[in-house]
Amino acid sequence: MHLLALIGAAFLVYWVLSHLGLVFGLIFVFAKFIILALGALVLLGLVMQMISGKKDAEGPDQKTAGTPFEEPPADRTWFEVLGVSEFASPDEIKRAYRDLIRQYHPDKVSAMGEKIRELAMRETQLINAAFQEARLSRGF
Numbered sequence: 001m002h003l004l005a006l007i008g009a010a011f012l013v014y015w016v017l018s019h020l021g022l023v024f025g026l027i028f029v030f031a032k033f034i035i036l037a038l039g040a041l042v043l044l045g046l047v048m049q050m051i052s053g054k055k056d057a058e059g060p061d062q063k064t065a066g067t068p069f070e071e072p073p074a075d076r077t078w079f080e081v082l083g084v085s086e087f088a089s090p091d092e093i094k095r096a097y098r099d100l101i102r103q104y105h106p107d108k109v110s111a112m113g114e115k116i117r118e119l120a121m122r123e124t125q126l127i128n129a130a131f132q133e134a135r136l137s138r139g140f
Contacts, residue, residue, distance in 0.1 A: 076130075077130075078129075078130035078131070078133040078134045078137070079130075079134070081126055081127060081129075081130035082096045082097060082100065082127070082130050082131065082134065083096055083100070084096045090138060090140040093131070093134050093138070093140075097127065097130075097131045097134075100127045101124065101127060101128075104120050104123040104124050104127060105120065105124055106120045106121045106124060108120070
């Protein structure tokens with residue numbers, strides 16, 4: 001029984017060594033194919049990015065998102081934006097902030113179109129700025 005196992009193992013070693021060139025050849029062919037496919041995908045991505053960049057540049061005036069914490073407009077204070085009293089507790093301010101962000105977050109409306117998403121993004125920035133101002137003025 002041991003003799004058969006030794007003969008089988010020897011045959012397996014012989015077969016692997018004799019077909020090693022074929023095995024490595026197949027590995028290299030598949031590696032070349034994968035590298036070429038990845039290169040093509042990267043190239044396609046760059047072309048698509050260039051095309052979409054040209055499309056954006058040709059469009060009408062588009063406002064950029066701006067900084068994450070823009071100043072709230074002078075006509076609305078932080079407590080008006082958040083919908084709380086000027087003397088609200090930090091917990092009330094945090095709760096109002098979370099509720100508003102839950103309503104206006106751009107990810108919630110991403111399926112509704114680019115203009116609605118931009119509107120939600122501007123509103124979210126306004127809410128974030130108001131919350132930051134509340135935190136700074138109230139010290140929490």
